[in-house]
Structure formats: C-alpha cells, structure tokens
Amino acid sequence: MAPTVLRISRQLLLQTPRFTRPALPVSRVIVPTVRAYSADAHEESFEEFTARYEKEFDAVNDVFELQRNLNNAFAYDLVPAPSVIVAALRAARRVNDFPTAVRVFEGIKAKVENPGQYQQYLDELKPLREELGITLKEDLYPELP
Numbered sequence: 001m002a003p004t005v006l007r008i009s010r011q012l013l014l015q016t017p018r019f020t021r022p023a024l025p026v027s028r029v030i031v032p033t034v035r036a037y038s039a040d041a042h043e044e045s046f047e048e049f050t051a052r053y054e055k056e057f058d059a060v061n062d063v064f065e066l067q068r069n070l071n072n073a074f075a076y077d078l079v080p081a082p083s084v085i086v087a088a089l090r091a092a093r094r095v096n097d098f099p100t101a102v103r104v105f106e107g108i109k110a111k112v113e114n115p116g117q118y119q120q121y122l123d124e125l126k127p128l129r130e131e132l133g134i135t136l137k138e139d140l141y142p143e144l145p
Helices: 002-015 046-058 063-075 082-094 098-111 115-132
Strands: none
Touching: 046 063, 046 082, 063 082, 063 098, 082 098, 082 115, 098 115
C-alpha cells in the first residue's frame, strides 16, 4: 500500500505546474556612491591611549574583559606604556588569572623592537612581578627559545 501512495504523490508532484516569475523590465540606474572615510576622526595620542587603557583595565571584572582589553591594546602598532601593563597585571590578579598575566609578558616580548627594550620593561616591572608572584615563561620553561 505504501508504494502506491508514494507513486501517486510523485505523479501529483510531476503534474503540478511550476510557477515562474514573469520577466519584468529592469531599469538600471547608476547611483554614484560616496564613501565617507574617517577623515575628520580624531587621532588618539599615545597619552590618550595610555589613559584610556589604564581606565579600561581598572574596570575589568572578569577574564573575558581582561583578555578582550589585552587583545585590543596589543592590536595597535605600538607597545603599551608600562603603566598600562601595570593596570593589566593588577586586573589579572584581581580576576585570579595567572596564565594571562604570564602571557602579558609574552605579548610585550613580541611587540618590542629588540631584546634591550624587553629587558627595560622587565626591569621596570620587576617589583610588581615579585609583589604579584608572576613568573616569566623564560623562568618556567628555560629550555624553550
């Protein structure tokens, strides 16, 4: 009985006319597009950048906000000021995220132009690292490059 039902349904499908949209004349109107780039946008200075990210890291309440702010801060074509790094490390401690605190130093190492600059950051942030108990990747895994 089932094959006849399927056969009848198939025949009905094949017999029903297919509807097509009637061809309508399409008039092509060319509209000039004007792109408004941010020519009038305010370019943020390094001091404004630093103040903004210090404020954002001070307001961090969870790991997601911390990591999002770090991604945004390191996405710029500059190395964040030590005061921004201090705020980020204190935020990492506040949300109890040790791995992110270690990764902050990896981000600094990737952003600086030479090892001397990285060493200056380490020297300046050493008291804070000792206070918060943050070890570097180089100290955790000395065999890795």
